[in-house]
Amino acid sequence: AQSVSQHNHHVILSEAASLELGCNYSYGGTVNLFWYVQYPGQHLQLLLKYFSGDPLVKGIKGFEAEFIKSKFSFNLRKPSVQWSDTAEYFCAVRGYNTDKLIFGTGTRLQVFP
Amino acid sequence: GAVVSQHPSRVICKSGTSVKIECRSLDFQATTMFWYRQFPKQSLMLMATSNEGSKATYEQGVEKDKFLINHASLTLSTLTVTSAHPEDSSFYICSAIYDTGELFFGEGSRLTVL
Numbered sequence A: 001a002q003s004v005s006q007h008n009h010h011v012i013l014s015e016a017a018s019l020e021l022g023c024n025y026s027y028g029g030t031v032n033l034f035w036y037v038q039y040p041g042q043h044l045q046l047l048l049k050y051f052s053g054d055p056l057v058k059g060i061k062g063f064e065a066e067f068i069k070s071k072f073s074f075n076l077r078k079p080s081v082q083w084s085d086t087a088e089y090f091c092a093v094r095g096y097n098t099d100k101l102i103f104g105t106g107t108r109l110q111v112f113p
Numbered sequence B: 001g002a003v004v005s006q007h008p009s010r011v012i013c014k015s016g017t018s019v020k021i022e023c024r025s026l027d028f029q030a031t032t033m034f035w036y037r038q039f040p041k042q043s044l045m046l047m048a049t050s051n052e053g054s055k056a057t058y059e060q061g062v063e064k065d066k067f068l069i070n071h072a073s074l075t076l077s078t079l080t081v082t083s084a085h086p087e088d089s090s091f092y093i094c095s096a097i098y099d100t101g102e103l104f105f106g107e108g109s110r111l112t113v114l
Helices: none
Strands: A003-005 A010-014 A019-021 A024-026 A031-038 A045-050 A056-058 A064-068 A073-078 A087-095 A107-112 B004-007 B010-013 B019-025 B032-038 B044-051 B067-073 B076-081 B090-097 B103-105 B109-113
Touching: A003 A087, A010 A019, A019 A107, A024 A073, A031 A064, A031 A073, A045 A056, A045 A064, A045 A073, A073 A087, B004 B090, B010 B019, B019 B032, B019 B090, B019 B109, B032 B067, B032 B076, B044 B067, B076 B090
Parallel strands: A010 A107, B010 B109
Antiparallel strands: A003 A024, A019 A073, A031 A045, A031 A087, A056 A064, A064 A073, A087 A107, B004 B019, B019 B076, B032 B044, B032 B090, B067 B076, B090 B103, B090 B109
């Protein structure tokens, strides 16, 4: 069965610090990978996605993620966070032959000025 | 991007009553929508896949008679929580597949059962 693991449940950073959020998945075939963000009081928004091709994908707001197939990982990075990045971040995986999206447990990011 | 809207955003009901939550794709047609449930400080748990014109497909452990899903049109799916109990209190989120294969999410509906 598909599963997604996010190791960091709560991350606290100061502005301008670098960010890396871990995401590992378990699935026996080709996958599509996603990172979503949920700002306080708002709905989920897509940050970036990987379907195929270049394993380093760039998303909105300066975020990027790298798909490492051998490690079953899709870590999210940002070189310099801002206070406005304070939100909940979810990694998600979808098997190539299914529409169902399976989410990780989420990581709460707090950025202090 | 595409817009998915849920209504109501918050609902409070008495134990034993039924509550209907609507999910609409406002600017596109969605043959497939999904219903998720999110517990506090936890992930989104997929409850069911809603298919236009056919029966919903429920995930293991989700009671289909408890959580009725109807996808009567290409822009509307409804989730009805029947005979609600306090343990059904949660945040319910729907999503719809856009033409590109990307999922767009609704704002969520917070249900509180007293």
